[in-house]
Amino acid sequence: MLEFLLALLTTATVGALLWPLLSRSLDRRDRLEGELAIYRDQLAELERERAAGTVPESEAAAGRIEIERRMLVAGDAAAGVRPLAASEAWQKWLPPALSLFVPLLALGLYLQVGRPGLPAAPFAERPAGQHPAPPQLDVGRLLSEARARLEQDPEDADALAALGEGLTLEAGGTVTQPAIEALRRALQARPDDPRILYYLGLHEAQSGDSRAAIARWRDLEAKSPPDAPWLGVLRAEIARVARAAGLEVPQASQSAMPQPNREQQEAMAQLAPEQRQQAIRSMVEGLAARLADNPQDRAGWLRLANAWKVLGDNEKAADAYGRADTLGPVDARILTDWAEAHVRQLAPGAAPSPQAVAVLERLEKAEPRNALALFYLGLAAEAQGNKPAALQRWKTLLALLPADAPIRGLVEERIRAAGGG
């Protein structure tokens, strides 16, 4: 519809331009002929009037001389311009040619580079869900919650990290001094927390130590699982800071986990599910073999543990977490994964193994309100005959669970079976 209107408008404009240009196209010689015809008519009329006696003889003679003089002038004028005839044709045809050429050129160009078939997408009609706005972090709430939790426990690492993040966001992305202090305190309890490491690196970048920032972030990148949601942002930030500081953008470090290249990924997508599983398993086993040769690679062990857990081999996963832990104590997030790898090996209702209990107890110490730890340590206590300890954990868990949690029934049943509630 719009195209049609535009074409109509262009046609009207070109027409309005062409009309006067072409109608002025009378040749000078045609004009001379016209002028002479008028003068001849005037002469004939003068003759008729003289014959009828309405004009005196002397006046008629003067009039004829005047008309004949004008005829001579017109003839001279026409003769004077005649040599210019060639350039006259040029002048005559150039404006209409131009007024046609410009819209035709525009049309050709549009057909060449434009996309006439593309449907219109007015802003008002665009569905809101097409470009969802990124969920805005409510800085005020983040801060007030973190402060409330710190009032309860001034060393709550998670709340300290949240406070650092909140203060930074509140200052428009500048990592402020109070934020740094909170983050540094949080780091002592959580040396592996990606959020803390990210913001500490950001401060280093903002305070003119881009090298330290990039080193910290590279380290975080190497420690992160390959599917970590923050990797994209992290890599973009590394590239941005490196560029701003005029440093060479570092190539992604060779991660311990082999990343399949594009062809390999495509080839893998062609495989049947069992074969694909087989191919992934062989890659993971390759990583395990390399780690057997180089057992000091803590990030590699964590990656391997994650891979085994994803593949469902929880025993090997738990073992790999243990190897990583001996090289450097893991933080609460990894403890949760580790504990999960342990308890997934259990038969339903069975008590956790001593190794699992050790991990769960560490998890409970790091996060006293961790549901996984509360539930399974309750099972362990019950198996040892310590029913009050089991009941206490399960009742704590029940109080923490939301009212619609599916696991509630199971916990309540356990409490009843143990003679409580």
Next chain:
Amino acid sequence: MRRLLFVLPLLTLALMAGFFAWSLTSGRDPASIGSVAAGRPAPKLDLPALRPGDPPLTDADLRTGKPVIVNFFASWCTPCLAEHPLFTRLGEREGAAIVGIAWKNKRDDALPWLKKLGDPYKLAGLDLDGKTGLDWGLSGVPETYLIDGSGIVRRHFRGPITERDLNETILPFLKGAVK
């Protein structure tokens, strides 16, 4: 005479084109207005303290025998926010003596700003009416002066300091390498 009048616009155009060509090719930085302060003794400093209870700032604070960094800032100034982490680091990690001067900034605005971002200043003054800024040849905020132990201004940065300024000038200056 009439002809000459017609040539006049052409002549003006040629003059302007010549000036622009020279500006573009001579490597002149049109944003740089230089500094009269650099290389001379630091201008007079006589300001009330920004933080309540602190002693006022005087010339003696700039002639301590040790290098001093003087930074004019304001809470309403966005580039000041951007350079602030650099001063945080200078104060915290390099132990630099930094004098902060809140320029045309109310105390009730400047103090919460420093509380929020952290206060890296060893001394902080308040130049509410901007008169000290005038003496110092300030064109706006942020601006930063490096003053050696004898009170001579060695460098004058107009605009926020950057990582490059820090690594190439300020850190060597603090070690006594910049004269």
